Structure formats: C-alpha cells, structure tokens
Amino acid sequence: MNIRRLRPTTALVGAAALGLTTLTACSTNAGDGRTDGKLDVVASFYPMQFLAQRIGGNAVHVSSLTRPGVEPHDLEISPRQTADLSKAGLVVYLKGLQPSVDRAIAQAEPKQVADAALYTSLEDHGTEVEGEHEHGGEGEAGHEGEEGHEGHDHSGDAAADPHIWLDPVRYAQVAKGVGKALEKADPDRAATYKKNTTTLVKELSTLDQDFRSGLKGRSSDTFITTHAAFGYLAERYGLRQEAISGLDPESEPSPARVRGLHTIAKKDKVNTVFFETLVSDRTARTLAGDLHLRTDVLDPIEGIGSKSKGDDYIQVMRANLTALRKALGAK
Numbered sequence: 001m002n003i004r005r006l007r008p009t010t011a012l013v014g015a016a017a018l019g020l021t022t023l024t025a026c027s028t029n030a031g032d033g034r035t036d037g038k039l040d041v042v043a044s045f046y047p048m049q050f051l052a053q054r055i056g057g058n059a060v061h062v063s064s065l066t067r068p069g070v071e072p073h074d075l076e077i078s079p080r081q082t083a084d085l086s087k088a089g090l091v092v093y094l095k096g097l098q099p100s101v102d103r104a105i106a107q108a109e110p111k112q113v114a115d116a117a118l119y120t121s122l123e124d125h126g127t128e129v130e131g132e133h134e135h136g137g138e139g140e141a142g143h144e145g146e147e148g149h150e151g152h153d154h155s156g157d158a159a160a161d162p163h164i165w166l167d168p169v170r171y172a173q174v175a176k177g178v179g180k181a182l183e184k185a186d187p188d189r190a191a192t193y194k195k196n197t198t199t200l201v202k203e204l205s206t207l208d209q210d211f212r213s214g215l216k217g218r219s220s221d222t223f224i225t226t227h228a229a230f231g232y233l234a235e236r237y238g239l240r241q242e243a244i245s246g247l248d249p250e251s252e253p254s255p256a257r258v259r260g261l262h263t264i265a266k267k268d269k270v271n272t273v274f275f276e277t278l279v280s281d282r283t284a285r286t287l288a289g290d291l292h293l294r295t296d297v298l299d300p301i302e303g304i305g306s307k308s309k310g311d312d313y314i315q316v317m318r319a320n321l322t323a324l325r326k327a328l329g330a331k
Contacts, residue, residue, distance in 0.1 A: 033089025033111050035061050039186045042085060044093035044101045045072040046303045047165040048116060050313045051178045052092050055196045059189045060182070065101060069305040071278045072097065077104040085110050090185040092116070092178055097162040112185040119177025120170040122160035125231030125241075163300060167232035168211065168317070172204040207317055211237055214321050219329030222268035224261060226275050226284050229300035239328075240268075244283055253283065265291050272327035274298035277307040296323050 033040055038061050043049035045066040052062045065081060066072045077100045085091060085108035093101055094116040105113060164170045179197030183190040211233075221240045223230075228243035242264050244253050253261075264270065273288035273295050275281035281295070288295045299308065301316050309319035324330070 031087060033087065033185070039089040039182070039189075040087070041090045041092060041182075042088040042110075044091075044098055045075070047171075047301060047313065048092040048094060048178075051175050051200070052090075052182075054200045055175065055179050055182055055193055057192060057196050059186065059192050066098075066303060068303055069278070070303060072302050076100045082108050090114060090181060092181070094162055094164075096160065112181060114178050114181035116164065116174045116177065117160075117162070120164055120173040122162070122164065123231070123235075125161040125228055125235075161228070161231050163229045164232055165313070166230055166300060166317075167236045168204045168208040169236060170232060172201045172208075175200050175204065203314060207314060208236075210318070211321055214325055215239070215328065215330050217331030218325075220269050221328070222264065222270055223298070223324065223327055224265065224270055224273045224287070225298050226279065226281070227300075229276075230298065239324075242270075244273075244287060258287065261287060262291060265293065270327075271329075272296050272323075274323070274327070276300055277305060278302060296327065298323055 038059060039056070041052045041056055041060045041062045043052050043062060043064045045064065046068075049062060049064040052060065056062060065077065066075050075098050082104040085104055088110050090112045091105060091110040092114045093105065095102055096117060164174065175197060179193050182193040186193070215237050221238065222242060223234075223239060224242045224244065226243070227245040228241060230239075230241045233239070234241040242261060244257070244261065270291075271293055273284050273291070273293050275284035275295060275297060277297060277299055285295055287293075297307075297309065298320055299316050301308075301313055301320075304310075304312065304316070308316055310316040
C-alpha cells in the first residue's frame with residue numbers, strides 16, 4: 001500500500017540532512033558492503049532498525065533512513081542516500097510503507113535486501129475504520145503457527161495494512177526472516193545471528209504472553225485511536241479497533257465517522273481516546289472533549305523520540321499494554 005502524505009518543505013530539508021548524517025557508515029566503506037570489517041546494514045525506519053541492531057549486535061553497523069521523531073510516511077530520499085543504498089551490505093525495509101524508499105531501492109539495487117512483508121502475512125484492516133469488522137475470539141490464533149512465509153503471495157496486498165510490527169507474533173516471524181537475511185549477507189557470522197535471533201524471538205514470545213495475560217478480565221474490547229495502526233494487535237488479542245482516521249494518520253474524519261464514534265463510545269463504554277507521539281493530537285483531543293473522555297498515548301512505534309514511553313520497541317510495547325489495560329478495565 002502507498003500511504004503518502006508529503007510535507008514538501010520539511011520532508012526535503014529532512015532528506016537533505018539525512019543524506020549527510022544517517023548513512024555515514026555506508027559512505028566510508030570500500031564498496032564491499034562493510035566498514036572496518038562489519039556488515040553495513042541500512043534500515044528504512046525504526047522497527048526494521050530495531051531488528052537489525054538486536055540480531056546483528058556488534059557484528060554490524062546499522063543506520064536508518066528515517067531520523068528519530070520523523071513520521072516515516074513523510075520521508076523523501078535524497079540522491080546521496082540512494083547512492084549510499086547501493087553500497088550497503090544489507091537493506092532491511094517494509095515494502096509499501098514508504099514509497100520513496102521503495103523507489104530508491106529499485107534504483108540503487110543493493111547487494112542484499114530483506115523485505116519484512118515477505119516474512120509474514122499482511123491483511124486489509126480498512127473495514128475496521130468504519131466499525132464494520134467485528135473481531136472473533138482471542139487473537140484469531142490461526143496465524144500463530146506460521147513460519148517464514150518466504151513464498152507468500154502478496155498479489156492482493158495493494159491495500160494491505162503495513163503495521164505488522166505491532167503484533168509480537170508477526171514481528172517475531174519478521175525477526176526470523178531478517179536473521180536469515182543477515183546470515184546470507186554475512187555467512188562468516190551466521191552463528192552469531194542465529195543466537196541473537198533466538199534470543200529476540202523468545203523476548204517477543206514473552207511479550208505476546210504478557211499481552212494475553214494482561215488483557216484478561218477486561219470490561220470492554222473496544223478502543224478508539226487516532227488512525228488504524230493497531231489492526232494486527234487487535235486481531236491477535238481479540239480487541240476491536242475503532243480509528244478516527246483510516247490508515248493515514250493525518251486524514252480528517254468525516255462528520256458521519258465522528259457521529260459513529262460517539263455512538264460506539266457510549267455503546268461499548270469506551271473511556272479513553274488514544275493519540276500518538278509523531279502526529280497531531282488535535283482531532284483525538286477534540287473528540288475526547290466532546291465525549292468527556294480521557295486521553296492517553298497508544299504508540300504505533302514508528303520511531304523512538306523524546307516523547308516515547310520507553311527507549312526501545314519492547315519498552316514502548318509494554319507501555320502500550322499498560323495503557324490498554326487501564327482503558328479496557330483489565331483486572
């Protein structure tokens with residue numbers, strides 16, 4: 001899918017700065033995808049960067065195309081960054097999330113590419129925006145046993161929801177795929193990557209179990225949030241996401257949608273409207289004020305910044321769990 005919301009001036013200025021700062025590791029290599037003997041890995045945005053850093057450890061240099069605090073959908077790639085992508089030993093990205101990254105990768109033709117969308121299943125959660133899609137039992141766990149998905153058919157993914165990292169089970173599947181990509185790009189350190197992948201997958205499994213146990217005994221399944229980023233999380237744990245906007249966090253809701261949310265909030269005893277850290281909270285706060293509801297942060301973890309409730313993915317996901325438990329009345 002192509003979620004594209006350009007802010008031309010800011011995006012281009014940011015891209016110019018990025019060309020000078022974020023890919024310095026790649027710009028000093030000898031053209032073999034390595035710097036000082038370590039594999040140069042370029043990640044498209046934070047969730048991919050986290051995987052590369054945790055699995056690569058001290059064996060890799062990791063840089064990110066998206067600076068902390070920058071909304072990743074707004075990223076534009078500079079010619080310098082495109083050139084540097086061609087020098088990377090491995091590029092880790094999520095096809096369809098950042099159109100400028102997709103174009104730059106096609107142009108640069110890096111030595112090795114890991115596309116997170118190939119390692120798990122993507123779905124269309126668009127119907128949830130209008131509140132038409134009801135979720136079934138606990139997490140629709142039919143996806144839990146899935147492995148790898150190397151040959152997964154994405155022919156129907158034009159409107160797929162890209163926020164797979166917000167489901168710890170799918171994110172663990174992506175971690176395994178990234179681990180294998182690192183092994184292929186740097187076979188001499190394959191044992192290190194295998195070990196680190198196993199460790200991270202266990203952490204994500206623990207996180208999944210903590211969400212399952214932490215959300216038991218809740219008084220409501222429904223939560224309202226700024227945009228439809230939490231479809232996979234809702235599906236995994238039997239929740240119902242009601243988004244003010246669609247998959248685009250900055251689109252304005254229609255009057256009909258706002259009226260519908262008023263009805264849903266009263267019917268499902270919603271007490272909280274969630275907003276995010278990287279986009280404006282104006283619409284969420286307006287809705288909360290109209291309904292006399294509280295507000296809180298539910299972070300889609302597209303980047304870690306000064307407002308993030310944690311220093312990495314695991315910590316922010318645990319903060320999300322705490323916020324959901326409070327909002328849903330979990331015991």
